[in-house]
Amino acid sequence: MTTTVPAPPARVGKAAVGALGLLALSTGALESVVSPTIPLLERELDMSQSEGALLSIVLLITGALVTPLAGKFGDRYGGKRVLVLLMAVVSAGGTVSALAPNLPVLLLGQVLQGAMVGALPLSFVVVRRHLPAGESKVAIGVVSGLFVGGGMVGMLCAGPVAEQLSRHWMFALPTLAVAGATLLVHRIMPDDPPGRADGAGIDWPGLLLLSGMLVTLMLVLALAPEAGSQPLVLGCLVALLAALVAGWVRVERRAAAPMVDLRMLARPAMWKACVLTFVICLGTAMAVYLVPQLLDERGEGYGFGASATEIGFFLLPGAIAATLAGPLGGIGDRRFGSRAVVGTGVVVMALSLVALAAVHSEIWHLVVGKALIALANGLCVTALMTSTATAVDRDDTGIATSLILVSRVLGYAVGGQLGGALLTAGTPAGSQAAAESAYVTGFVIAGAVVSTALFVTRTLRKGATA
Structure with missing residues (x-):
């Protein structure tokens, strides 16, 4: 009986790493355009300060929820495949944000854009499977640095673009870059083989509890300056946060395939x-x-x-x-x-x-x-x-x-x-x-x-x- 040995993954070149870097640059820019333009968005969309605070953190919250799932799916089904699908969601979110006529639609766009935070671990999955350890460290460093640099570019350019063109274009331009870089990665980057397939489902209880933890934590921090005037509300939120943390730890320890492997x-x-x-x-x-x-x-x-x-x-x-x-x-x-x-x-x-x-x-x-x-x-x-x-x-x-x-x-x-x-x-x-x-x-x-x-x-x- 002969045993079929799977072929080793193809070695990636500088062009493929460059495509991942370009994707990191464009997603970093799209991630950061809201932060420096909150006052402008508040004026144009008639938002309160509390609504502006919600808009500024919703991408971070959804990103924290998506990231563990993205990494797990990348390990299980192949990093490139999941990365491309994830970037399709991000591109859709950027399009929704660019066309948003009001705050609820813009929030929906930001929720979809939060999937971009999962792009980095997926990029690392791809790089790790195609390069030896020494070269993969440098490649991961390049991708990480360009993501950070893209975030700074977005912060620098968002204001001028919104003032000279419109708030719609400050979302549209980096979204176009994300879509183009995704197509480039899909074409240049070789497929990576799937990893382990344990057959376990998604840890939905852990996902819901973690989302509740993050939202409650943000509310606690937002209300902290007004603790003197609303001590009961703040105390209840702190108690709720403690209960959610305890429940999440218990669920994750018992889950067959936990969202976050404790x-x-x-x-x-x-x-x-x-x-x-x-x-x-x-x-x-x-x-x-x-x-x-x-x-x-x-x-x-x-x-x-x-x-x-x-x-x-x-x-x-x-x-x-x-x-x-x-x-x-x-x-x-x-x-x-x-x-x-x-x-x-x-x-x-x-x-x-x-x-x-x-x-x-x-x-x-x-x-x-x-x-x-x-x-x-x-x-x-x-x-x-x-x-x-x-x-x-x-x-x-x-x-x-x-x-x-x-x-x-x-x-x-x-x-x-x-x-x-x-x-x-x-x-x-x-x-x-x-x-x-x-x-x-x-x-x-x-x-x-x-x-x-x-x-x-x-x-x-x-x-x-x-």
Whole structure:
């Protein structure tokens, strides 16, 4: 009897990796266009501030829910196949957002666009199955860096496009780029063989409980500044959040095919990487929110009253640093190990945040500080992502990297909400300018939170792999 040995997957070339990078760039741009244009959208769609806050987080919430499923399906059915289907949903969501006449339709578009967050683990599944470990680290770094760079491009260009053309075009242009890059990936990237097929269904109870957790967490953070006036509501939400967390953990432990594999999360290397990613992204998100606000601020003796175009120009060095950080993080992890790269990035970010709290009287202080924070964040997250992706079994690549991405999404969501809560609490009644002390407090808290990552970083293994 003869046994058929499956042919090894075809080796991908630079063109295929470039197509994945272009897809990451365009999805990153589409992901970030809402954040800098919330005030414009509030005016044009007659939205309240609470509705604007909902719009700003709905993509993150749906992304956190889709990411584990995308990684699992990519491991099970083949990364390229699921990636193309996922990008079709994203393209549909971008089209809905571009044509949206009102808030409910725009929210629907953002829900569909949230599927884009699952594109990164699927890209890693494809790269890991077609390249050896050393080359895959660099390729993953390139894709991660271009996704971050695309996000900064979207933040820089969304305002000018919306003002000069319309809010419809700020969604339409990156959506066209996503559709084109998806077709390119479908044509150039070879198919990857499916991984394990355990026959288990989707963990719907875990999915629903996790969605409830994320929505409740965002509500708790949004109501925190008004805790004095609504203590009962806030207390009930905190109790509900605790109950949802307990229920979710119980369901995931008993599920045959859990949405988030807590057994994998219990591995020391895995939970450490998730904790580090969450803490680092929380500090980064606070800076991402506070720096543009301080550039726009018109307080007496602080702030610069910068226009949207000027703010985009001032943030450009940070966009460049974030783009370069991806490949540099992959190369650094390959040569020096994740511990050295992450430790260096944490120190740079913490010092930059504390320096911004102490010195922010000139525009260049904010420009340099934001660029260093973006560089440090990119180095840390990429090193953690690449070391995790190459430290687990090939069939677990999507699940492992999706855990990192969920931690990233949670860190950004919590950090952004904390920054907004601090400014809201620091704005005197009847004033539209937040107190300078609110910015100082925000930078100090972010620096202190990031510094705690050093305690975890010291326990990482020293080698080139985690």
